[in-house]
Amino acid sequence: MASRLAIKLAAGSGPTFGVDDLACAAATYLGTWSDLGLDVSWTPVHGGVAAMQAVLDGRVDVSYGGLGPVLRFRSEGKPVRIVVSMARGLAQNLIVQKRITSTDQLRGCSWALDGFGALSHHMARLLVRALGIAEAEIKWEAVGPPPERIARLLADTIDVSLIRVEEAISLDLDPSNSLHNLLGFADLKRLVPVQPHGVLGTLEAYEKSHPEELHRLAKGMIQASRLLHEDYAAFRKVYDHYVTVKVPEEHVRRIWTQERESGGFAVNGELTERHWSAQMALFYELNPAMARVAMADVIAPQFVRGSLGEIGRIGGADAG
Numbered sequence: 001m002a003s004r005l006a007i008k009l010a011a012g013s014g015p016t017f018g019v020d021d022l023a024c025a026a027a028t029y030l031g032t033w034s035d036l037g038l039d040v041s042w043t044p045v046h047g048g049v050a051a052m053q054a055v056l057d058g059r060v061d062v063s064y065g066g067l068g069p070v071l072r073f074r075s076e077g078k079p080v081r082i083v084v085s086m087a088r089g090l091a092q093n094l095i096v097q098k099r100i101t102s103t104d105q106l107r108g109c110s111w112a113l114d115g116f117g118a119l120s121h122h123m124a125r126l127l128v129r130a131l132g133i134a135e136a137e138i139k140w141e142a143v144g145p146p147p148e149r150i151a152r153l154l155a156d157t158i159d160v161s162l163i164r165v166e167e168a169i170s171l172d173l174d175p176s177n178s179l180h181n182l183l184g185f186a187d188l189k190r191l192v193p194v195q196p197h198g199v200l201g202t203l204e205a206y207e208k209s210h211p212e213e214l215h216r217l218a219k220g221m222i223q224a225s226r227l228l229h230e231d232y233a234a235f236r237k238v239y240d241h242y243v244t245v246k247v248p249e250e251h252v253r254r255i256w257t258q259e260r261e262s263g264g265f266a267v268n269g270e271l272t273e274r275h276w277s278a279q280m281a282l283f284y285e286l287n288p289a290m291a292r293v294a295m296a297d298v299i300a301p302q303f304v305r306g307s308l309g310e311i312g313r314i315g316g317a318d319a320g
Contacts, residue, residue: 006039007213009200012051012065012119013044017242018146018164019091019255021198022235023265024064025242027224030234038216046145047118052080052201061210062202062217066119070201071283074298075290079204081300084218085270086225088263088317089195090123091255093168094183095153096160103131103182109159112143112152120149120162122196125286127162127183130191153179165255166239169247185258194278197266207300214300219307222269226314229265232256263317269304270318 013021027033033040045051048065052073055063063070064086073080100109106128114120121140128138141158143149146167152158154177163171165185172181183191200217207214227234235256259265276295284292313319 004037004039005213005216006041007062007210007217008041008043008060009062009064010043010045010051010054010060012046012048012063012069012198013145019166019239019243019259020087020089020164020264021064022228022238022242023086023221023225024198026228026234026238027220029238029241030224030227032223032227033216033220036216036220038213038220040217047115048198049115049117055080055201055203055206061206061213062200064198064200066122066196067199067279068117068119068122068196068283070199071280071293071298072117072287072290074293075287077291080201080298081204081207082271082298083200083202083207083214083300084221084304085197085199085266085318086221087197088266088270088275089189089197090119090162091165091185091259091264092123092162092188093165093172093181093185094127094160094188095163095168095171095179096182097153097156098178098180100159100182103133106131106160107133107137108139110139110141112141112149112158112161114145114149115142116140119196119198122283122286123192124162126192126195126282127188129286164245165258166243166247166252167245169251169255170245173247185255185262189262194275194282196279202300211303214303215306218269218303219311222267222304222307223311225265225269226267229260229267229316265316266318267316268308268313268318268320271299271301271304272318272320275318
């Protein structure tokens with residue numbers, strides 16, 4: 001390995017990680033980036049929009065956040081590019097007040113979001129559409145990251161929110177609150193089979209001037225995703241270190257099994273044309289007034305392609 005390189009990364013997940021953020025955490029904690037000679041420093045920010053903005057402002061080199069902000073900024077003419085996917089979906093549940101017992105009762109409810117345009121908003125819009133509910137029938141509220149949304153749910157000042165799966169399980173198991181799980185992981189996957197997810201994004205200028213850093217970044221991310229997919233012990237090690245909400249062992253193993261069986265881990269970096277054609281079509285259906293961009297404009301495939309040339313492509317939902 002050549003000399004060590006450094007990269008600054010803004011984390012839209014903030015200071016905490018959930019299961020669908022875990023590949024970034026794993027790349028750090030399991031050493032897949034360090035083993036490639038890449039030193040990654042983290043800057044927690046509030047949401048994927050803020051993470052991408054930090055890149056545009058020159059404060060960091062790369063953002064981690066939802067795919068929506070990158071597509072939005074690119075549609076607005078900003079020179080942003082997606083380098084690698086760190087997941088293929090979301091590990092979330094829909095938590096509601098106990099008085100809400102069916103999806104029909106979601107009409108008129110208040111729904112907590114991380115922020116407008118954030119990953120939680122993107123997924124929520126896809127979900128209500130799948131349920132045949134007009135967005136105008138929902139009272140959307142930008143509340144903040146999961147701790148703030150959970151606090152509002154527990155205080156019964158909000159009716160509904162998508163919550164990380166481990167947090168939803170913890171809430172559902174606690175008889176002292178007035179909440180329950182209306183739609184679980186499998187329900188959401190059935191209703192929204194093509195889900196938004198986290199990506200690493202950068203600027204065209206950085207892409208051209210720092211190809212080796214981005215190659216190592218993509219390769220380490222893929223290796224981390226494979227470790228999470230293939231080895232429960234590795235998943236559990238990262239989960240225990242980073243995920244602050246603890247649930248019983250059988251639930252942690254079930255979360256891992258669901259992620260594996262649903263193809264949640266981006267074991268080949270997930271930049272396949274089929275997947276991204278579907279993602280971009282859904283995004284522009286939700287945002288019809290936004291200028292459309294071509295896949296080649298927003299995706300920089302060379303770093304994943306080069307990494308797979310070195311470590312091989314394995315079987316998985318993103319095998320090509």
